[in-house]
Amino acid sequence: xxxxxxxxxIADIKKLVALGIVDGATTNPSLMAKETRNPRDIxxxxxxxxxxxxxxxxxxxxxxxxxxxxxxxxxxxxHIVVKVPFGPAGVxxxxxxxxxxxxxxxxxxxxxxxxxxxxxxxxxxxxxxVGRLDDIGAEGMELIGDIVQIYENYEFGTQVLVASTRSTxxxxxxxxxxxxxxTCPPAVIEGLFKxxxxxxxxxxxxxxxxxxxxx
Ligand code: G3P
Numbered sequence: 001x002x003x004x005x006x007x008x009x010i011a012d013i014k015k016l017v018a019l020g021i022v023d024g025a026t027t028n029p030s031l032m033a034k035e036t037r038n039p040r041d042i043x044x045x046x047x048x049x050x051x052x053x054x055x056x057x058x059x060x061x062x063x064x065x066x067x068x069x070x071x072x073x074x075x076x077x078x079h080i081v082v083k084v085p086f087g088p089a090g091v092x093x094x095x096x097x098x099x100x101x102x103x104x105x106x107x108x109x110x111x112x113x114x115x116x117x118x119x120x121x122x123x124x125x126x127x128x129x130v131g132r133l134d135d136i137g138a139e140g141m142e143l144i145g146d147i148v149q150i151y152e153n154y155e156f157g158t159q160v161l162v163a164s165t166r167s168t169x170x171x172x173x174x175x176x177x178x179x180x181x182x183t184c185p186p187a188v189i190e191g192l193f194k195x196x197x198x199x200x201x202x203x204x205x206x207x208x209x210x211x212x213x214x215x
Contacts, residue, residue: 001179001182003183003189004052004053005024006026006027006028006031006185008027009034013025013050015186022052024053024055024183026055026105026127026161027042043073043076044077047077050079053125054080055081055082055083056073057085058093066089066090066093067093071100071102081103081124082104083107083127086118091117094118094121095121103125105123105126106125109128109129110129110143115143118158119151126147127161127162127183128140128163130144130164130165130166131170141170141173144173144174144177145177147160152178159180161182161183165182165188167188168194
């Protein structure tokens with residue numbers, strides 16, 4: 001399963017890319033709004049750093065606007081994947097941009113029915129939001145299982161990009177369900193490294209080694 005970093009923060013991306021575990025990146029308007037620089041420049045820098053798929057989202061809500069912004073985003077780098085919000089306009093924009101050779105990530109997906117429509121119009125990625133489903137008392141990971149099964153049934157090429165991840169458990173469950181990608185905030189990726197037994201185990205190894213040196 002691939003790991004993408006879900007942020008527009010260059011310093012965080014640099015730190016994680018250096019670890020060799022980042023396969024791509026995703027952004028959204030809320031994440032971009034936290035940064036001070038021009039979003040286009042940020043996306044370009046992320047593409048150069050990550051050297052893998054980088055999702056940049058349109059903010060238009062009508063078809064023409066989505067197409068205009070999507071085509072402009074696609075000129076930033078060969079790594080750009082245009083992210084469009086799910087809905088009738090997003091679905092049409094996905095079909096048109098895909099037919100022009102631009103890869104599209106259909107986002108804000110909260111049901112298997114929506115994921116089915118995204119696949120039918122050739123989405124490169126579909127982004128179901130697990131954390132936000134959990135937040136309203138639904139079972140976010142159940143949706144991932146459903147989408148993986150539907151895509152397998154019909155051999156859709158759309159990749160399942162699990163978004164709105166909040167914990168290590170989300171990532172492990174996504175991997176068990178056969179999702180293609182998880183996109184995670186930097187803190188969630190850092191959390192994947194942690195285990196108290198690793199820390200205490202290393203401490204014990206080093207103490208034992210030190211004692212042996214004093215003999
Ligand atoms: O990029 C979309 C998604 O990952 C948002 O996550 O935490 O705002 O629900 P969150």
